[in-house]
Amino acid sequence: MGLDHFRSKIEHMRIQVGxxxxxxxxxxxAGISTASAELLLQRMLAKIDGLCDERDRLKKEDGSPMKGRVLGGRSW
Known part of the structure; x- marks a missing residue:
């Protein structure tokens, strides 16, 4: 799985979290208990954290020339 796959999966999961x-x-x-929904939310957030860690690991391995730059940012 490539870097783009992880980026799109993270974006999809963030939409689901919202x-x-x-x-x-x-x-x-509505006054309904949200305990199970909150547990699911915590699992989703943990999954996103894991995906971000894997994405960051792949970015380091890639050695991208844009390393350390913000999209559209300056190179100091």
Whole structure:
């Protein structure tokens, strides 16, 4: 799996986290327990952390010439 795969997976998971957070808010407003939904959210966030770690490891291995630069940023 390449770097682009991890980037797209991270983006997809972040979208899912946003949906999960909105769902939790709706449940809270309705007075419904959110314990299981919050546990799922924590697992999703842990998965994102793992994907980010793997992405960062691949970036180091890649030795990309843009290393250390922000997209559209200056090279100091």
């Amino acid at each position: 949906k999960q957070r909105r769902e939790i808010l709706q449940l809270q407003r």
